[in-house]
Amino acid sequence: MKAVIMAGGRGKRIASLDSSIPKPMFRLCGKPILEYQLQWLKKQEIDEVILVTGYLGHVIREYFGDGTGAAPEGGRNIGIPLKYINEESPLGTAGALYYLKDTMKEDFLLINGDIIFDIDLERFYKAHQTFGGLATILTHPNDHPFDSGIIEADEKGLVRKWLHKEDKRKWYGNRVNAGIHILSPGLFLHAERRGLFKQPQRVDLDREILRPLIEDRQLYAYMSPEYVKDMGTPERYRMVERDLLKGKVEKRNLSRRQKAVFLDRDGTMNEYRGYIRTPEDLVLLPGTGKAVKRLNESGYLVIVVTNQPVIARGELTEEQLREIHDRMETLLGEQGAYVDDIFYCPHHPDGGFPGEVASLKIPCSCRKPEPGMLLKAADKYNIDLKNSWMAGDSERDMRAGKAAGCHTAGVGGLQNADFTCGSLAEFVDFLLGREEGD
The missing domain is CATH 3.90.550.10 (Spore Coat Polysaccharide Biosynthesis Protein SpsA; Chain A)
Structure with a gap:
């Protein structure tokens, strides 16, 4: 070529x-x-x-x-x-x-x-x-x-x-x-x-x-x-030079094994308000942007994995979900932060909802606590799951992380995790502080 x-x-x-x-x-x-x-x-x-x-x-x-x-x-x-x-x-x-x-x-x-x-x-x-x-x-x-x-x-x-x-x-x-x-x-x-x-x-x-x-x-x-x-500005120029010195540039090549932090969405990144149906309903929790930005700078991939049964229930279309996620990415971007990808499960095994989508009312391997979304991301991005983390505020997040072979972080005081913390920011402090110690 x-x-x-x-x-x-x-x-x-x-x-x-x-x-x-x-x-x-x-x-x-x-x-x-x-x-x-x-x-x-x-x-x-x-x-x-x-x-x-x-x-x-x-x-x-x-x-x-x-x-x-x-x-x-x-x-x-x-x-x-x-x-x-x-x-x-x-x-x-x-x-x-x-x-x-x-x-x-x-x-x-x-x-x-x-x-x-x-x-x-x-x-x-x-x-x-x-x-x-x-x-x-x-x-x-x-x-x-x-x-x-x-x-x-x-x-x-x-x-x-x-x-x-x-x-x-x-x-x-x-x-x-x-x-x-x-x-x-x-x-x-x-x-x-x-x-x-x-x-x-x-x-x-x-x-x-x-x-x-x-x-x-x-x-x-x-x-x-x-x-x-x-290198559009002197500030970006200096940032790239720092990344070269740290070896960060070549480490992100996907021929190399990657480390990731998988994040639940509702209650972990944004305020829990039940099922979110409009972009305006999504409000980032305090400290989320800064925490995600620190993960970006550390070299971890940041990947959102979220159950969205409202699609199977006919209460939200996939296009409407895209708009909600667009708002989340816009809000993060305004703080200099980003997620590397978003995986969602549109399925729900139970029926009986008005307007439900029959083809999505099935048991699946992607709905947490199943590890399907994490495994799919790992295949797509060559992720080393045993050196990655699943952070979330529910028991199903912890079970999905453990089933995928990841370490787990329970946000909001959630127990039964490898690390329990009050917020995403607290987890990032722990994770990056531990790495600096190594």
Whole structure:
């Protein structure tokens, strides 16, 4: 597979750190962002990398040369052949693809040049092949969704809506475009039919190439909790440098075993108000945002597992449940926190409710105290259950956690748990304090 890196960015917000180099050449722990990217691509056995340069592009070319150290001008020996497309005038985030339309005959990777990441490419590519669309974008939750592009996709990964920063939004799921894409060659024909790539011109990748694929059901999203962060501001830059020093970046690659904290929802994260039927009914408990944020920063995956029998009883649709969870993710995002995924059980074994959904009135393996949701998450994210925790406020949460092989934390003074605590915040204090002690 070939890879294309869009390395022409100037980085206006981060230029205060150093305006003499292009954004992809900013150094983290003594090494340019772009060098981290190229070293990762080498590990993934990428055949060739095409660097699209612009602002101060000569700095990149002089540093890397042809990637093998064999070019007349020398350069860093990365071990991957490098080619360059230099934009004499800015062509936006996708205009330079015009120069590749006749040479890209197979699926290829397209990466933003200002991100640090470590992902399992094999998983990502298998998902793209399964989806069968013209493009698959990697999406992830982040700690600033309010100023990011939000992707809405169905359970099969098909993108239904793309909200840009300027688009009106109320409640939204924290599923953000990460800047890593797998594109199929048919994408060029799709763009040409819309009048693009007839000649070199300024083109916006998200708005003019990818977003129009939604109507034709050709755009898919691959959701991943793996490490992907941009260096858009000096604050994020310093955060990424800390994460590199701690080894956090490579640990989140899903080829490695992950640790998770599974959280019950009602009574653990938000106020218990019986069955919640509207977004406004969901109110986070004090300290929830801060506790979840600390788990995010610690490297634990944070996964919600919740029984929702109101769906089987016909009192709530799955779309309405999505809106409730969108509010929860919005409220967490406002505090710089996020959950990596949400699993819910829509079943209920008992009948006799007006409007009930007969197909969901069944015994199942996912309704807590059964461990099905935890086991499904473990399979999806390569989770080491014996080093993970289930935190909840009911006996069924504890039984589900134990059945899955996890440690258990009883919230609200719940006994019969490995650790009993008054709140989620107290549990996080205990968990992270114990790890610091180790």
